Amino acid sequence: MSAPKRKNFKIEAFKHRVVVDPKYAEKTWKILEHAINEIYNHNASGLSFEELYRNAYNMILHKFGEKLYSGLVTTMTSHLNEIAKSIEVAQGDVFLEELNRKWADQNKALQMIRDILMYMDRTFIPSTHKTPVYELGLNLWRINVIHSPNIQPRLQGTLLELVQRERTGEVIERGLLRNIIKMLLDLGSTVYQEDFEKTFLADSASFYWVESQKYIECCDCGDFLKKAETRLNEEIERVSHYLDSKTEAKICNVVEKEMIENQMNRLVHMENSGLVNMIVNDKYDDLKRMYCLFKRVSNGLPFIRDVMTSHIRETGKQLVTDPEKLKDPVDFVQRLLDAKDKHDNIIHLAFNNDKTFQNALNSSFEYFVNLNPRSPEFISLFVDDKLRKGLKGVSEDEIETILDKVMMLFRYLQEKDVFEKYYKQHLAKRLLSGKTFSDDAERSLIVKLKTECGYQFTSKLEGMFTDMKTSQDTMQSFHDIIGGELSDYPSLTVQVLTTGSWPTQTTVTCNLPSEILGICEKFRTFYLGTHTGRRLTWQTNMGTADLKLTFGKDKKHELNVSTYQMCILMLFNNADRLTYKEIEQATEIPAPDLKRSLQSLACVKGKNVLRKEPMSKEVGEEDSFLFNDKFTSKLYKVKIGTVVAQKESEPEKQETRQRVEEDRKPQIEAAIVRIMKSRRVLDHNNIIAEVTKQLQSRFLPNPVVIKKRIESLIEREFLERDKVDRKLYRYLA
Structure with a gap:
């Protein structure tokens, strides 16, 4: 079967034209205008918003959007002009209250008008690129009210006056101020900035300039910083209560510039209360306040760091060059440790453990500790005093703390090999006399030195402990084997020392009593009988x-x-x-x-x-x-102790220095050879730089000495000069 035929329907236009009432637009606008007037007159309760919305909708639908929009502008402008007049006549504190009240009314009116004209907002305004209703209301409020010639300067002056009164200690109505500031922000960030913030910042700069000049003349540094900190906190609080959050950084910059940056030099160098006085008197709170405030300004921290560094270097230089303070090496080192503790506490408690300040402190100590060529000797004497005598009632932990502090000073030494020379001598005397505070403490310091400088630095020191243990075993064997033959002799205890491990001792002559020579000869015979190829020399001075x-x-x-x-x-x-x-x-x-x-x-x-x-x-x-x-x-x-000079005499010092210089020669040559073997060809300046870098953990080699060692290596045909460039050296394989 074939499908039934589908019938087609045709919708035809009206036979007559639909004609809109010519007065429709005018009548409808009158209804809407009346509604807007009622809204502004606070009579909106009797209005049908559904009907009003439909009327506005129909006006847009019938292409009367332009009439509706222009009518809205005219009506709102008229009302705002009346509002402006009512605000203008308000006097004193009532002025801001009236403005705030009218602004609240305007906001409510705008919300209702926007609801009525919502369809216009959605269709007509986007298509014609006009300003939306609510934003239009804000713009008209700004133009006709806020920027009214009789309101704008008054508003600005009143706001600034309230802030000024609050700064001088008066209590103001912050809620009202917050509402007015929020109004300016709602009208646009540029309105807030141009009508208030810009002038507010300029006035604040003038206020704080005057205040800083007053305080700098009558306050000491600590009090001035407290006032600056208080003012800064007040401004931060002020922003949180009624200003735009973006204003915080700007007003803080004003306070920082006027009260800190511009007064920085006078504050730091203020007599009897500046930075140096705070450091000397351990004023941690004032120092911390200065650190926190100066951190906020450009070059603040570098400035106080430089002044601190100069002070530490100057006082340190006085300490290490004062002949009176050099008389007692132990007291000298204790003063250094006390100074280090003092400044460490300042950096920890006041300067927030700032690494740049810690580096400056370390640099300063390294500078003045090495100004005294006897610092290595004195530090070793200090260790000797603590580990030889110990401290009454002092525990192992406290000794460990002292040794840790000594290691800080040791790190500053540029001539660590000189310290090694003296330390070896002092350790030898402690071990041989049996007067060491504790073997554990001695070994602990050696471990610290090994960690700092490597195995080579402490290998001979560890050899000394090995010799002491071996000597105990040797004496036990001596008494076990020939103990029966010793009844007629004085008792004898001998420590056999390896020549390479112990300090170089000059062979001294001393005629031992005849009563002692017999037992000494017995031991010599026993020892050489059990050890071949060795030679014994009695060190009677030890x-x-x-x-x-x-x-x-x-x-x-x-x-x-x-x-x-x-x-x-x-x-x-x-x-x-x-x-x-x-x-x-x-x-x-x-x-x-x-x-x-x-x-x-x-x-x-x-x-x-x-x-x-x-x-x-x-x-x-x-x-x-x-x-x-x-x-x-x-x-x-x-x-019966021996009266000895705690410090070396001048001839002894010269002798030690000479031995150190001799020991350095092979180390410098070894470094040169290592570098040249790897680089093959190198110029003079680079050799000096690389040798210095390699050896600086033990000592700072003199460039003149390095040059002499290069000459020596050339003579022995390890190196040769380039035939063209005399400053260029070649390694000879």
């Missing part, structure tokens, strides 16, 4: 002895003395009186050591087992000595 003496008829004491003192005292077994010359001839002790030993035995109150004629504090070559039968002491065991 030993100690315990002697039993009888004074008068029956007063007995046991004295702990040095080997030199033992040799001197045993001469008085066969003589009552001896001259200096006779003692020197009999013992052959070197003159400086002999004088110190005699001084210890005859000139120290309470320890004078000898009497000197004539009596004086110094020992002369014409003096005579007698055994003091009248010596008394409350103690049975008496230790």
Whole structure:
């Protein structure tokens, strides 16, 4: 079957034209205009918003959008002009209240008008690129009210006056001010900036300039900073309560510039209260406030850092060059440690552990610690004092803390190899005399030095501990094997020291007493019998002895003395009186050591087992000595110390320095060869730079010395000069 045919329908136009009432637009607009007037007159409760919306809709539909829009502008402008007049006549504090009230009314009116004209907002306005209703209302409010010649200057002046009153301590109505500022912001950021912010910032700059001038004349630095901090916090709070958040950075910049940046130099250098005074008197709160405030301005922190650095360098220079403060090495180093602790605390508590300040502090200490060529020696003497005597009631942990602080100073030393020389000598004396505070503390410091400078730096120090342990085993074997033969000899304890590990000792002559020579020879025979290819040399300048003496008829004491003192005292077994010359001839002790030993035995109150004629504090070559039968002491065991110069004498210092310079030569040559072997060809300046870089962890080599070592290597044909460029060196494989 075929499908039924579909019938087609045709819709035809009206036979007659639909004619719109010519007065439709006018009538409809009158209805809408009346509604807008009622809204502005606060009579909107009787209006039918549905009907009004439909009327506006129909006007747009019938192409009367332009009439509707222009009528809206005219009507709103008329009302806003009336509003402006009512605001203008308001006087005093009522002015802002009236403006705020009218602004609230305008906002409500705009919302209702926008709802009525919503269809126009959606269709007509986008197609004709006109301003939307709500935004139009804001623009008209700005033009006719805010920018009214009689309102604009008054509004600006009133706002600035309120801020000024608040700055001087008055309480103002912040809520009202916040609403007015929000109105300016709602009208557009440019309105807020042009009508208020720009002038507000300029007035603030003038206010703070005057205030800073007043405070700088009557306040000390700490008080000025407190006032600046308070003002800054007040402005931040002010922004949070009623200003635009973007204003915070701008007003803070004004306060910072006028009260900090422009006064920075006077504040830091203010007499009796500036930065240096704060550092000297540990004013952590003031320093922290200065740090936080100066951090906010350009070049603030570098400025106070430079002043701090200059102060530390100057005071440090005075410390290390003051002859009075150099008399006691231990006190000298303690002063350095106290200064370091003081400034570390300042950086930690006041400067927020700022790395740049810490680096400046380290740089300053490195500068002045190395101004004193004896700093390595003094630091070693300080360690010797702490590890030899210990501190009464001091625990291992506290000693560890002291050693950590010493390591900070050690890092500043440019001549670490000089420290090594002295430290080795002092460690040797502590180990050999058995007077070390603690083996654990000694080994702890060596571990710290190894961590800092590497294995090579401490290998010989560790060898010294190995020798001490080996010596104990050797003495045990000595007594086990030939102990039965020693009953007629004095007891003997020997430490056998490896020549390379221990400090270089000059071979000194000292005639040991005949009573001692027998047991010494027994040990020599035993040791060389068990070890082949070795040679023993007695280091009499490093030993100690315990002697039993009888004074008068029956007063007995046991004295702990040095080997030199033992040799001197045993001469008085066969003589009552001896001259200096006779003692020197009999013992052959070197003159400086002999004088110190005699001084210890005859000139120290309470320890004078000898009497000197004539009596004086110094020992002369014409003096005579007698055994003091009248010596008394409350103690049975008496230790007779040797009067020694805690610091090296000038000749000893020169000798140590010479040994250090000699030890440096092979290190410099080794560095040159390593560099040239790798680079093959290098110019003079680059060799100097690279050698310095390689060796600076131990010492700073002198460029003149490096040049001499290069010459030596050329003579020995490790290097050669380029035939064209004399400053260029080549490595000879």
